Amino acid sequence: MEQAGEYRIAAARELVWQGLNDPDVLARCIDGCQSMDKLADDRFDAAVKAKIGPVSALFKAELSLEDIAAPASYTINANVKGGPAGFGKGKAEVNLEADGADTILRYAVKASVGGKLAQVGSRLIDGAARKMADDFFLAFGREISGAEPVAGKPAEAAPVYETGGQWKIWVAVFVALILAMIFAF
Amino acid sequence: MAEAIESGIGAPVRRKEDMRFITGEGRYTDDFSQRGQVYAAFLRSPYARARLDSVDASEALAMEGVLAVLTGQDMAADGFGDLPCGWTVKQKDGSDMVTAAHPPLAHSIVNYAGEPYGLVVASSVAVARRAAERVITEFTELDAVVNPALAMDSEDIHAGVVGNLCYDWELGDASATDAALAAAAHVTRLDLTNNRLIPNAMEPRAALGIYDPGTGEHTLYTTSQNPHLERLVLSAFVKVAPEHKLRVIAPDVGGGFGSKIFVYPEETAVIWAARKLRRPVKWTAERGESFLADAHGRDHVTHAQLGLDEQGRFVALKVQTTANLGAYLSLFGSSVPTYLYGTLLAGQYKTPNIHVEVHGVYTNTAPVDAYRGAGRPEATYVVERIVEIAARELGMDPVELRRRNMIQPADFPYQTPVALVYDTGDYEASLDKALQLIDYAGFPARRAAAAVAGKRRGIGLSCYIEACGLAPSKLAISLGAGVGLYESGEVRVNPTGSVTVFTGTHSHGQGHETTFAQVVAARLGVDIDDVELVHGDTGRVEFGLGTYGSRSLSVGGSAIVGALEKVIAKGRRIAAHMLETDVENIDFEEGQFRLRDSNRALSFGEVAFAAYVPADYPEDLEPGLSEKAFYDPENFTYPAGTHIAEVEVDVETGVVALVNLVAVDDFGILINPLIVHGQVHGGLAQGAGQALLEQAVYDEYGQLQTGSLMDYCIPRADDLPDFLVDTTVTPCTHNPLGAKGCGEAGAIGSPAAIMNALTDALGVNDISMPATSEKIWRALSG
Numbered sequence: 001m002e003q004a005g006e007y008r009i010a011a012a013r014e015l016v017w018q019g020l021n022d023p024d025v026l027a028r029c030i031d032g033c034q035s036m037d038k039l040a041d042d043r044f045d046a047a048v049k050a051k052i053g054p055v056s057a058l059f060k061a062e063l064s065l066e067d068i069a070a071p072a073s074y075t076i077n078a079n080v081k082g083g084p085a086g087f088g089k090g091k092a093e094v095n096l097e098a099d100g101a102d103t104i105l106r107y108a109v110k111a112s113v114g115g116k117l118a119q120v121g122s123r124l125i126d127g128a129a130r131k132m133a134d135d136f137f138l139a140f141g142r143e144i145s146g147a148e149p150v151a152g153k154p155a156e157a158a159p160v161y162e163t164g165g166q167w168k169i170w171v172a173v174f175v176a177l178i179l180a181m182i183f184a185f
Numbered sequence: 186m187a188e189a190i191e192s193g194i195g196a197p198v199r200r201k202e203d204m205r206f207i208t209g210e211g212r213y214t215d216d217f218s219q220r221g222q223v224y225a226a227f228l229r230s231p232y233a234r235a236r237l238d239s240v241d242a243s244e245a246l247a248m249e250g251v252l253a254v255l256t257g258q259d260m261a262a263d264g265f266g267d268l269p270c271g272w273t274v275k276q277k278d279g280s281d282m283v284t285a286a287h288p289p290l291a292h293s294i295v296n297y298a299g300e301p302y303g304l305v306v307a308s309s310v311a312v313a314r315r316a317a318e319r320v321i322t323e324f325t326e327l328d329a330v331v332n333p334a335l336a337m338d339s340e341d342i343h344a345g346v347v348g349n350l351c352y353d354w355e356l357g358d359a360s361a362t363d364a365a366l367a368a369a370a371h372v373t374r375l376d377l378t379n380n381r382l383i384p385n386a387m388e389p390r391a392a393l394g395i396y397d398p399g400t401g402e403h404t405l406y407t408t409s410q411n412p413h414l415e416r417l418v419l420s421a422f423v424k425v426a427p428e429h430k431l432r433v434i435a436p437d438v439g440g441g442f443g444s445k446i447f448v449y450p451e452e453t454a455v456i457w458a459a460r461k462l463r464r465p466v467k468w469t470a471e472r473g474e475s476f477l478a479d480a481h482g483r484d485h486v487t488h489a490q491l492g493l494d495e496q497g498r499f500v501a502l503k504v505q506t507t508a509n510l511g512a513y514l515s516l517f518g519s520s521v522p523t524y525l526y527g528t529l530l531a532g533q534y535k536t537p538n539i540h541v542e543v544h545g546v547y548t549n550t551a552p553v554d555a556y557r558g559a560g561r562p563e564a565t566y567v568v569e570r571i572v573e574i575a576a577r578e579l580g581m582d583p584v585e586l587r588r589r590n591m592i593q594p595a596d597f598p599y600q601t602p603v604a605l606v607y608d609t610g611d612y613e614a615s616l617d618k619a620l621q622l623i624d625y626a627g628f629p630a631r632r633a634a635a636a637v638a639g640k641r642r643g644i645g646l647s648c649y650i651e652a653c654g655l656a657p658s659k660l661a662i663s664l665g666a667g668v669g670l671y672e673s674g675e676v677r678v679n680p681t682g683s684v685t686v687f688t689g690t691h692s693h694g695q696g697h698e699t700t701f702a703q704v705v706a707a708r709l710g711v712d713i714d715d716v717e718l719v720h721g722d723t724g725r726v727e728f729g730l731g732t733y734g735s736r737s738l739s740v741g742g743s744a745i746v747g748a749l750e751k752v753i754a755k756g757r758r759i760a761a762h763m764l765e766t767d768v769e770n771i772d773f774e775e776g777q778f779r780l781r782d783s784n785r786a787l788s789f790g791e792v793a794f795a796a797y798v799p800a801d802y803p804e805d806l807e808p809g810l811s812e813k814a815f816y817d818p819e820n821f822t823y824p825a826g827t828h829i830a831e832v833e834v835d836v837e838t839g840v841v842a843l844v845n846l847v848a849v850d851d852f853g854i855l856i857n858p859l860i861v862h863g864q865v866h867g868g869l870a871q872g873a874g875q876a877l878l879e880q881a882v883y884d885e886y887g888q889l890q891t892g893s894l895m896d897y898c899i900p901r902a903d904d905l906p907d908f909l910v911d912t913t914v915t916p917c918t919h920n921p922l923g924a925k926g927c928g929e930a931g932a933i934g935s936p937a938a939i940m941n942a943l944t945d946a947l948g949v950n951d952i953s954m955p956a957t958s959e960k961i962w963r964a965l966s967g
Contacts, residue, residue: 084318086231112886114298115231119473119892 003130004108007137010145013098016105017071034058042066058082072096078111086115105137192706192713197859201713202698211437214391214406219465222393223252225455226313227468228303228320229477230295233329233549233887234342237293237302237322245305245316252462254320256303257292260457265289268448269422270514271414273665274352274523274545282352285343285547287513289423289450295324296342296512297551298888299477301450306458306466329549329887333509334486336546342512343547351510351519351545356527357603362540365501369492373575379563380954381484381509381881382874383891384556385899386693388439389470390479392452394459401430403460407452409435409721410445410691411731414668416723418448418516425456435721438693442871443555444479445693446733447516451478476892481881482556484509485522485563491571497581499590501538504530504567508545508553515554519545524664525560525652525734531601532568533612533648533825534590539602549887555733557871557932558651565649569937573645574950583941584620587648588613594915605652607823608918610851615913616648619827619849622909628831641834642844645941646827649934653926654822654917655734671817672736673728674744676705676752678810680797682790683715686748689729690741691721694867695928696860697737703856704742704922708749709789710776727813735926738856739822739917746921747814755810756792762806763787763795822917822925826850828869828934830942839962841943843873847909850930853916854923861927865910868931874900875932876939880955898955 009016032049039045046061061080068074073095080088090111097104112118192198205211228240242254267287274282291302305320307313330339336349343349366372386408393406403426409415412433420428438445451468459466470478485506492501508522527541572590576583591612592599599607620626628644635642655661658669675687686705692698702716719725729741753773760778761768764785772779779786787795796810831845848865855861878898882890891897916923936954944950949964 083321084228084231112884112888114233114886114888116473118298118884118888118890119476 001112002108002110004106005130005134005137007105007141008099009103009105009141010101011103012101013071013096013103016096016103016144082115084115086113086117088113192703194703194707194854194856196703196857198699198703198713198857200696200699200860201702202692202696206437213388213437213439214393214408215467215469217393217406217436218467219393219395222465222467223306223308223462224310224313225304225306225458225466225468226310226317227301227451227454227474228256228305228317228322229474230291230298230300230302230324232295232324232326233298233331233883234327235295235324236327237291237295238325239323240303241321244321245319248307248312248316248319250308250312251316252306252308252464253458254303254305254316255454255458255461257288257290260290260454261288261292263457264424265453265457266423268450268453268513269418269516269667270519271418271516271667272520272524273667274354274519275665276352277355277542282519282545283346283350285346285351285513289453297549299474299551300512301454301478304454304458306462331548331550331883331885331887333484333507333546333548336507336509336548337544342549346547349547351514351547352523353542353544354523354527355540355542356523357540358538359540362501362503362538365538366490366492366503369500370495371493371575371579373491373493373571373578375489375571375574377487377489377567377570378953379483379485379487379566380875380879381553382482382556382879383476383881383897384442384444384479384482385475385897386440386442386444389472389475390445390449390451391467391469392455393465393467394452394456395465396456396460396463398463403431403456404434405431405452405456406434406436408438408441408445409433409731410438410441410693410733411729412691412721412723413689413726413729414731415448415452417668419453419456423448423453425453426460432722432724434724435691438691438721441693442557443482443559443733446731447480447554449478472894473892476897477889478551480515480518480552480554480556481511481550482553482559483563483875484553487567489567489571491575493575493579497579497586497589499534499536502530502536502568504541506541506543508543509548509550510545511550511552512547513552515552518552518554520666521555521560522563525555526564528603528605529561529564529650529652530568530603531605532565532572533587533592533610533650534568535592535596536590537602541603550883557868558929559734561649561651561929562872562875562933562936565647565933566937569647569649570940573937573941577950583646584616584625587616587646591648606820607650608820609915610650610823610825611913611915612648612825615826615849615851618911618913619829619847622849622911623829623831623845623847625829631831635833639836641836641946642831643834643942643944643946644829644831645938645943645945646829647934647938647941648825648827649930649937650823650825651735651929651933652821653735653824653929654739654818654920655736656821657819658817668730669817670730670736670740671815672730672741672744673726673813673815674741674748675727675813676745676748676811678752678793678796680794682711682793683717684709684711685717685719686745687719687726688741688745689720689726689731690737691732692737693732695732695737695864696857700738700856700860701742701745704745705749708746709752711789735824735928735930737928738922739920739924739926740816740818742856742922742924743818743920744814744816747816748812751812751814752810755796755812756789758806759792759796759810760787762803763792819919822853822920824850824852824925824927824930826913826930826934828938830935830938832939832942832946834943834946834961836965839958839960839965841877841956841958841961843877843904843906843939845909846873846906846935846938848931848934849911849913850927851913851915851925852927852930853914853925855912855914856922856924858912861912862910864927865931866908868929868933869908869935870900870905871932872935873905873939876936876954876956878904878955878957
């Protein structure tokens with residue numbers, strides 16, 4: 001399945017890029033994120049405990065990064081396993097574009113899911129994944145700018161975050177989307 | 186005998202069993218429970234193909250209420266055999282088909298999404314399911330082979346199965362067919378797909394395993410269409426238990442459509458677990474499990490060529506099919522796309538040269554096996570689509586083209602070029618009646634009226650034939666069947682004159698309790714309410730081969746007739762003794778044993794009572810009035826008929842309305858036309874489902890995308906018109922009831938009729954099933 005989205009965040013691109021790097025932000029934006037370990041510069045493991053509907057499981061994600069062009073774009077390959085609940089694998093491309101004082105964040109995910117979640121039907125999963133992505137970016141936008149990241153709406157100046165570990169946001173984004181697909185049944 | 190007339194042969198008696206079904210008093214497998222019963226939840230592969238690396242059950246085992254986590258490796262260690270395929274198909278070169286080992290629970294490689302590799306047994310269903318989610322299994326995913334058309338060019342999924350080819354099979358004369366095609370005045374070519382279907386019985390599969398450590402007896406309640414075959418396979422091949430220590434009970438079963446013929450991993454594992462844990466173990470499938478792991482149906486890709494001469498006579502039919510068998514051979518999976526398919530390609534026509542070749546291929550999808558019609562809908566779809574298209578290409582009336590080629594009543598018995606000998610039929614009689622019922626002559630006016638309303642209306646025929654009454658054992662075994670396909674019947678007359686009848690067939694919606702009672706009541710002259718049918722229990726019925734292939738009445742009913750004749754013969758001897766005459770002087774009619782040329786007679790009840798109270802019997806007359814018979818048919822039966830569909834397409838939206846569906850079938854002698862019509866209605870609904878709505882979809886990774894009723898569309902009442910159903914009769918020539926079988930016809934004939942109607946409406950030939958509104962809209966939008 002494929003999904004793409006776009007959000008306007010009321011902060012400068014550099015700030016957004018930096019802001020994406022705070023592990024605390026990620027922890028707040030993805031409920032149940034238990035760990036994120038950097039195995040190499042371009043390889044990471046993440047573990048997220050999640051419960052949606054009737055299914056509760058620990059999802060383990062193996063992620064690898066490519067085409068890193070800070071602060072503009074990034075591609076993440078992911079392999080997420082949730083045991084009997086199912087699994088997901090795929091690729092997410094994320095793009096930041098400066099637009100005046102704001103930043104437009106675009107993502108495009110191509111993913112395939114397997115196990116129980118594949119059985120449920122992409123119609124359901126797409127909708128739920130969209131909602132989860134929206135929830136994530138809303139939370140993130142609030143974190144970084146203090147304003148709702150609604151398209152076309154100018155926002156206040158955002159707080160500045162420390163740099164370091166910018167990969168984590170993309171991990172978070174991807175995990176969120178995959179989880180959304182996995183849990184949306 | 187007003188009663189006998191109202192309930193006799195041909196009377197539309199309401200089904201005796203329906204009162205319990207509609208009042209919730211039916212007893213299905215899940216309704217049976219035992220003291221100390223525990224519940225199973227299966228561990229299923231999320232991957233279409235993967236290596237099973239490890240199973241960590243520690244977290245699950247630590248949960249309160251969890252008794253055990255059993256895996257395929259445990260089962261293999263206990264010495265269980267593989268699930269067998271019951272029909273060995275011979276390849277072109279004379280070699281046997283290549284069978285991939287099918288362990289009941291996977292132990293090293295999983296080969297389809299949903300394949301079970303273990304089970305959790307716990308004190309409740311909820312705990313078992315929760316615990317199953319806590320079992321941590323490591324897999325290494327492998328590339329899956331999903332598309333049957335590409336399977337032969339893909340990586341081998343089973344060791345030793347080269348090119349994923351189970352068999353390369355043929356039937357008919359290839360060179361004569363090629364020569365006739367080359368010389369034909371016109372050749373119509375057609376590529377088509379017979380869409381993969383998921384059966385969706387209303388009652389999901391279920392099993393309850395019970396082990397008695399005192400006697401060593403195993404009892405398995407399960408949703409089976411053939412409990413004796415289930416017992417035979419589980420004992421002889423899988424080695425679950427010796428046959429005399431294994432009782433299989435298939436109580437009320439809520440629909441099967443073929444999918445409950447087969448011996449599945451789950452019931453095998455349940456009876457094993459019951460013995461291992463010494464607790465009764467129950468499993469009832471969730472609907473999602475049914476989608477993943479019930480045997481699917483159809484799934485053919487076919488190229489066909491029909492050659493015609495200048496007069497429109499068929500000279501040759503050449504058919505090449507790739508049949509998806511799924512990941513493993515299900516119990517009869519090999520026979521469906523071969524002997525139940527290739528043999529029917531003559532249809533109702535005198536095509537002199539026919540050749541069919543079938544590549545049966547393995548893929549990483551659920552096993553594919555018989556589904557209502559089993560091979561015959563696929564054959565009908567090929568023949569009736571290509572005949573219709575040939576008529577269009579030649580500018581002929583499709584009715585006239587069919588008439589010109591039909592086998593005529595004088596031609597019977599008719600030897601087809603594809604092995605079968607049709608015993609009887611009158612195809613034009615069904616055709617004429619169907620044309621009249623749908624008012625074929627009035628169609629142009631209806632089409633014109635629809636056009637005024639902005640709709641495109643089309644009409645299409647399908648003149649099908651099927652081979653039913655499976656099966657002559659000698660023929661079936663010579664073609665590779667692993668079992669005979671006769672049937673048994675027992676008639677036990679009780680001392681008070683009521684009758685208990687035992688049959689090896691199984692009723693799971695067919696109404697046997699009524700139809701068979703009508704047969705017995707009519708022959709013995711007793712009230713049908715004094716006739717009780719027993720079926721579905723290996724502990725009560727001697728033997729049997731179950732219900733499929735529209736065989737129950739023509740084969741099972743004929744066995745009961747055999748037993749009835751023996752009962753009557755014995756009754757005549759008893760009556761002769763009572764009336765102090767010779768048996769030759771006793772006639773039996775309308776429930777009376779009469780001394781010929783006298784007014785002396787004994788009622789059936791009097792003789793029955795005397796059979797069990799033998800006050801003064803001579804030495805050569807045994808007490809009792811209970812007889813058994815086996816019946817092995819000498820040929821298949823050949824139900825045939827014409828289905829005609831009329832559709833209307835909304836050109837703006839592509840929505841198709843099935844506005845008329847007529848079925849005129851020749852099922853031979855009807856015992857109960859009400860039940861026959863009900864069977865036809867159900868089959869037509871499933872046929873309409875295949876044509877317009879249903880499609881099992883796997884993605885490129887082998888994940889089932891249509892895993893629920895959200896995404897797999899079965900017909901609803903408002904998708905269907907009021908069916909017009911009627912019959913013609915040519916009695917079957919070789920069974921005592923003259924019956925041919927009616928269970929599958931609706932699903933066999935109707936898809937081609939609907940698609941012929943739809944393509945007639947659209948003016949294009951290449952719409953595939955299911956013809957959804959999206960496909961139609963795209964075709965219309967060019």
